[in-house]
Amino acid sequence: MQSTTVSKAAIALLCVAQFVVVLDVTIVAVALPAIRSDLGFSAAGLQWVITAYGLVFGGFLMLLGRAADLAGRRRVLTIGFGVFGAASLACGLAPSPAALIAARAVQGLGAAAISPAALAILTAALPPGRARTRALGVWTAAAAGGGALGWVLGGVLAEYAGWEWVFLVNVVPCAVALALTRRLLPESRDETAEPGRLDVPGAVSITGGLALLVLGLTRAEQAGPTDPTTLAPLAAGAALLAAFAAIERRTPRPLLPPGVVTRPPLSGALLAAVLITTTSTGPLFLCVLYLQDVLALEPTQAGLLFMPVNLAVIAGSAAGARLIERAGPRRAGAAGLTALGAGVLALVAIPSQGGVPPHLPLAFMAIGAGVGCASVASTQLGTEALDRDRQGLASGLLNTAAQLGNALGLAVFVLLAAAIDGDTVTGFRWAFAAGAALVVAGGVAAAAMQRSP
Numbered sequence: 001m002q003s004t005t006v007s008k009a010a011i012a013l014l015c016v017a018q019f020v021v022v023l024d025v026t027i028v029a030v031a032l033p034a035i036r037s038d039l040g041f042s043a044a045g046l047q048w049v050i051t052a053y054g055l056v057f058g059g060f061l062m063l064l065g066r067a068a069d070l071a072g073r074r075r076v077l078t079i080g081f082g083v084f085g086a087a088s089l090a091c092g093l094a095p096s097p098a099a100l101i102a103a104r105a106v107q108g109l110g111a112a113a114i115s116p117a118a119l120a121i122l123t124a125a126l127p128p129g130r131a132r133t134r135a136l137g138v139w140t141a142a143a144a145g146g147g148a149l150g151w152v153l154g155g156v157l158a159e160y161a162g163w164e165w166v167f168l169v170n171v172v173p174c175a176v177a178l179a180l181t182r183r184l185l186p187e188s189r190d191e192t193a194e195p196g197r198l199d200v201p202g203a204v205s206i207t208g209g210l211a212l213l214v215l216g217l218t219r220a221e222q223a224g225p226t227d228p229t230t231l232a233p234l235a236a237g238a239a240l241l242a243a244f245a246a247i248e249r250r251t252p253r254p255l256l257p258p259g260v261v262t263r264p265p266l267s268g269a270l271l272a273a274v275l276i277t278t279t280s281t282g283p284l285f286l287c288v289l290y291l292q293d294v295l296a297l298e299p300t301q302a303g304l305l306f307m308p309v310n311l312a313v314i315a316g317s318a319a320g321a322r323l324i325e326r327a328g329p330r331r332a333g334a335a336g337l338t339a340l341g342a343g344v345l346a347l348v349a350i351p352s353q354g355g356v357p358p359h360l361p362l363a364f365m366a367i368g369a370g371v372g373c374a375s376v377a378s379t380q381l382g383t384e385a386l387d388r389d390r391q392g393l394a395s396g397l398l399n400t401a402a403q404l405g406n407a408l409g410l411a412v413f414v415l416l417a418a419a420i421d422g423d424t425v426t427g428f429r430w431a432f433a434a435g436a437a438l439v440v441a442g443g444v445a446a447a448a449m450q451r452s453p
Contacts, residue, residue: 013177059208085171121185130325151284266381275337346366
């Protein structure tokens, strides 16, 4: 497939797809208080509005990424748009907590089909080179921008339109995407695979293992790391992932061939993807708590303060694409992680009282620029590590790593902040300091793993 078969409109459609599914990870957070009071959620049940989406999204990425390779990436993307749009409508019209949680789980399933299929279509259609690098820059900006914009848009919609619109806002984009997908996007698949053959035992074990791992990390943030509701899913998830590894060594058509994840360029890209989302999602979530709980800002005021993150992600992605062309993806990744670490470290200086600290927008800009630049580099390395027939698998792996990082970031940073004696802000400061150190240590490890043998 030649790069000329992919129009700018097609690239835009793929980027909008990723923007919407990542947006839905964060847009709901600011609307949770309104959802709780309107539908009558309990304090324990409210977290499932986010958890149900994240569990299914993260758990099914690997399975649906490989299914896209086998059944056709455009076909899986089309199904994903239909499922995601219908589930979004059901979320907005949900009459009860149970109905909303169930619809959110289905929404996560649609997202898990859209995300790897969209990236696989993009990378399979564009051979390595300048065109792919720039397209990945735009795609990464859309993905990271969706996550960052969710904090802003969620606050505005919840305050002025009603919480229902944090879900209903997805319906029209999905309907438009369904109308344009067949017209704009080429079909592609793994031509070397036997039609209709999917590693079902491997798919079941990896999906269940990843979902339980995300659940355990989520429970660690909510109930504590030693609580039985944390340890049980973590142990079960680890057992299923071990079973998956054993299955893949024996099956003739493995979902994830042994040795793929440990291949140096891909392993480093996956570690970088986990690191980027862990050390950005966690600190930004603590900043939401800081602005609303400590500084007593309204949701819209707090959300608007995150606008520098949105703008910097876009700028960082564009700069990252240009830096990759000049210096290569490894140096671009290192530059992005440096900016991310500096931004997280700057958050240590937040005051315990008073108004919004003047350095906060600058810290947010550094975090956003670092996320954009480093994400482009890790995506470039990860997708180039596997051949074009397995781009769905590569996309599923990268997206899974990012989702695990989101769950890990929320769990680790909330636990770190809560573990420090003293006032709330003191705990936040120590968590930010630990986050900056994690960026440095993880960046060094990722760089070492990205080197070819």
